[in-house]
Amino acid sequence: MSLASLRVTVPESSGPPAPRTNKTAHPPLGRIQREEYPSSWDMAGTLSNPGFFNYGVETHKAYEKRSLSSDIIEEQKKLQEADLVIFQFPLYWFSVPAVLKGWMDRVLCQGFAFDFPGSYDDGFLKGKLAILSLTTGGTASMFSKTGVNGDFRYFLWPLQHGTLHFCGFKVLAPQISFGPEMASEEERKRMVASWAQRLKTIWEEEPIPCSPPWYFGQ
Amino acid sequence: MSLASLRVTVPESSGPPAPRTNKTAHPPLGRIQREEYPSSWDMAGTLSNPGFFNYGVETHKAYEKRSLSSDIIEEQKKLQEADLVIFQFPLYWFSVPAVLKGWMDRVLCQGFAFDFPGSYDDGFLKGKLAILSLTTGGTASMFSKTGVNGDFRYFLWPLQHGTLHFCGFKVLAPQISFGPEMASEEERKRMVASWAQRLKTIWEEEPIPCSPPWYFGQ
Numbered sequence: 270m271s272l273a274s275l276r277v278t279v280p281e282s283s284g285p286p287a288p289r290t291n292k293t294a295h296p297p298l299g300r301i302q303r304e305e306y307p308s309s310w311d312m313a314g315t316l317s318n319p320g321f322f323n324y325g326v327e328t329h330k331a332y333e334k335r336s337l338s339s340d341i342i343e344e345q346k347k348l349q350e351a352d353l354v355i356f357q358f359p360l361y362w363f364s365v366p367a368v369l370k371g372w373m374d375r376v377l378c379q380g381f382a383f384d385f386p387g388s389y390d391d392g393f394l395k396g397k398l399a400i401l402s403l404t405t406g407g408t409a410s411m412f413s414k415t416g417v418n419g420d421f422r423y424f425l426w427p428l429q430h431g432t433l434h435f436c437g438f439k440v441l442a443p444q445i446s447f448g449p450e451m452a453s454e455e456e457r458k459r460m461v462a463s464w465a466q467r468l469k470t471i472w473e474e475e476p477i478p479c480s481p482p483w484y485f486g487q
Numbered sequence: 488m489s490l491a492s493l494r495v496t497v498p499e500s501s502g503p504p505a506p507r508t509n510k511t512a513h514p515p516l517g518r519i520q521r522e523e524y525p526s527s528w529d530m531a532g533t534l535s536n537p538g539f540f541n542y543g544v545e546t547h548k549a550y551e552k553r554s555l556s557s558d559i560i561e562e563q564k565k566l567q568e569a570d571l572v573i574f575q576f577p578l579y580w581f582s583v584p585a586v587l588k589g590w591m592d593r594v595l596c597q598g599f600a601f602d603f604p605g606s607y608d609d610g611f612l613k614g615k616l617a618i619l620s621l622t623t624g625g626t627a628s629m630f631s632k633t634g635v636n637g638d639f640r641y642f643l644w645p646l647q648h649g650t651l652h653f654c655g656f657k658v659l660a661p662q663i664s665f666g667p668e669m670a671s672e673e674e675r676k677r678m679v680a681s682w683a684q685r686l687k688t689i690w691e692e693e694p695i696p697c698s699p700p701w702y703f704g705q
Contacts, residue, residue, distance in 0.1 A: 306524075306586045307579075323668075325624070361525075363649030364582060367592045368524045371585035389635060406543070417607060419699050424645045431581030431642060450541075481637050485703040 307374045332380035344376045353398040363424040382436040392437025399433045402444040409447040422484045439476035525592045550598035562594045571616040578623045581642040600654040610655025617651045620662040627665040640702045657694035
């Protein structure tokens with residue numbers, strides 16, 4: 270598997286991020302349109318229960334009937350073909366920006382990414398790797414156990430465990446570029462270089478143990 | 488302060504949530520339009536640096552020039568007038584649905600909700616209370632320390648500490664209705680009744696201590 274096509278950039282502006290795959294045969298995961306919050310527009314066919322709209326139920330049924338909107342189907346195809354998914358984003362309010370949250374809410378639907386049973390280690394995206402690569406506004410010391418923002422691992426829980434692990438992904442240690450906006454040009458270059466260096470051997474990395482002690486232990 | 492106007496409902500469907508204030512003189516905080524992710528459209532005037540778009544910088548400057556888009560200004564006014572803000576939402580991926588994340592990303596901008604200095608206990612919304620009232624897909628035991636989802640307090644960190652506390656809010660203990668979709672009609676009624684009961688004396692409640700031990704302690 271080649272990594273030649275990976276664009277490694279530290280986003281210094283805060284535009285909408287787009288997750289992307291690292292399989293060279295495939296384009297980056299699509300840039301989600303800004304009008305795409307979860308809604309009844311995500312179902313191309315008729316609703317199962319139009320009188321009592323339940324987004325989770327409707328997307329689940331639409332997935333089974335193959336009647337999800339075409340952009341969701343396309344994103345799901347790219348995910349299915351990917352071995353490793355890199356989520357590159359600036360941290361907004363200790364989480365992903367809304368546009369990427371919309372991607373998660375819409376694309377990772379029941380039936381496709383998980384079911385009951387079929388979550389966590391049995392999630393339907395098992396066998397795949399995921400990694401969060403993010404930039405923060407705060408410095409590393411602000412995101413330490415004694416810093417004002419608390420340990421950076423705390424805010425990773427909903428994303429890495431509640432979302433990625435829930436869908437079956439094995440999660441690699443996050444790539445965090447702390448405070449690029451406040452850093453010098455030279456420091457920013459070092460951040461990019463260390464990420465590029467890491468990518469060379471990323472296929473050899475072991476996933477993190479995705480359980481509470483990794484996040485909240487001493 | 489009267490609470491008479493508060494609609495207390497357990498959302499059984501998963502439509503887009505809208506945060507709302509509890510001051511009777513004011514309408515609920517607006518329902519955010521689905522096309523409203525953070526973007527350059529949030530600035531009504533010219534951009535400060537159109538050649539290098541930085542959302543955080545631009546909204547900060549637009550706030551100071553009073554040139555944010557009118558819907559953001561309206562939401563900010565309602566927040567300023569509120570004593571207690573209730574965020575009612577269904578838990579999507581251990582967090583708020585994208586539409587509510589968009590509201591946070593857009594409305595709580597630098598200059599209005601915080602600045603440097605001016606965060607956490609000095610955040611600009613200090614003196615106000617906030618409470619998360621949410622419904623989950625999983626049961627309470629799934630959201631316990633030994634449950635598959637981990638303790639429910641874990642996923643509250645980015646929202647209560649990283650967002651609300653960051654902006655100066657004091658945070659009341661969350662109101663969590665676990666698994667209403669799987670519950671009987673009678674159980675759902677009990678969830679609503681207990682919330683209604685709590686609201687009668689909510690002004691007498693003490694905020695939680697918003698620091699790591701409350702979230703991750705033993």
